[in-house]
Amino acid sequence: MTELAATFKQQAVAEAYQHRPPYPDEVFDRLVHLITDPPRRVLDIGAGDGAIARPLAPRVEHVDAIDFSQPMVDTGRQRPGGDHPNLGWQVNPIEAADLDGPYALVTAGASIHWMPWEETFARIVPQLTPNAQLVVIEHGPVDMPWWDGVLTAIQKHSRKQNHDPKYNVFDAIAERGLLDVNGTARTEPVVYRQRVADYVEQFHSTSSLARDLMSPDEADDFDAIVEEAVRPYAQDGVLELKVQAELSWGRPKIPS
Template sequence: MTELAATFKQEAVAEAYQHRPPYPDEVFDRLVELITDEPRRVLDIGAGEGAIARPLAPRVEHVDAIDFSEPMVEAGKQRPGGDHPNLRWQVSPIETADLDGPYALVTAGASIHWMPWEETFARIVPHLTPNAQLVVIEHGPVDEPWGDDLVEVILRHSRKQNHDPKFSVVDAIRERGLLDLIGTARTKRVTYRQKVTDYIERLHSTSSLARDLMPADEAAAFDAGVTEAVAPYAQDGVLDLTIEAELSWGRPTIPS
């Protein structure tokens, strides 16, 4: 676990997660379509506060939502759908989690970036049904007209060095021989309206921009910089964001 990954155990980061845009509804339609085996049980790895697990639970037989951060899990339990009877939470790294399969689908959001892939896949593959798929789902705002100005602000304050915007976690997993990719899809773009103040808090939910990583004066300077970057595009303090998700799915493997 890197120092940046550990920021997801901070209560302030877990609280800020509520300001991340929700996944488009189309994501869950596609996930359900990818389940072909029985029982219709799902394993959500790196579940965070359940942005995937909570909306999916009513549509399947069961979801195990596993995350190493207790504050994230506790936040998820308090958010809409967090107490659904089909949803079981577990605080644990996935490579040592108590799994209750077989699972007909495994879902992973952006948090798969932080996982030890070989150990993770060695843990989950024995618990899958014959046709189970692993789906990696990435989502967020796209085509932000203030993007260039925002990047300048982020680069001044980010704790993550040498960020590669072209890095693909799915390609990296495939290169390790851990995923036989079957398909990819992008959802239709949807509009999500968000207050500028909440947009800023969403940025603070990331590992490299967490408030607890910044002195108070730096956090204030970051907030002011973001506010200035987006101000020309806000109406009454609200931004219109365009949200898109990309799904990549295939059969997870264990290298011989």
């Protein structure tokens, strides 16, 4: 896990992040609704290029976006909304971050599974308002008729061969006794149109399929398999994706 996590410090991975589908607008409506305490400050942990932090910043008083990868933060600063006055960036692992609470909400988008949970919660809980929630957000395309072909490429080339599709990180944290679960919600699917080349490239933003982990020939083979799988479903080189998000939230606790 440590070796795979380090791939997020690669410049090519940070650049490939721009090809991941954005979070549906409904995600941000729900996040704002979950804030019930002043001040309306948000802590985004494992922020990456700010896919959550950048759209959320104009809707709250402040967002602190924390990530351990300098290339990710540098990329995020340059992306739309990355220089918003309500947004502060910091390069640090969350368990060592310089936090400036209190925070009324903590967000984690497909990132908290990389973190040492006990150390992370011990760091953030003292910085929370009385009713602050931790929200874990997963999102991506659903109902993809081409997925079996894509999965063939992933299984052939992924550096992570023990992936369990039934694993739920939020449930695992709750089972560890680190939070009280308060709710879950799924957003309505939204249509996102993406060029086939960009759809292929977004896989290289993941820890197990980064280009720097592959030889050029291997990367070309992966790309060719995925492109062959999706091309029949594209119109004029563009795929129509249905993107959905799942939010799970609860009150974090300090480890006993």
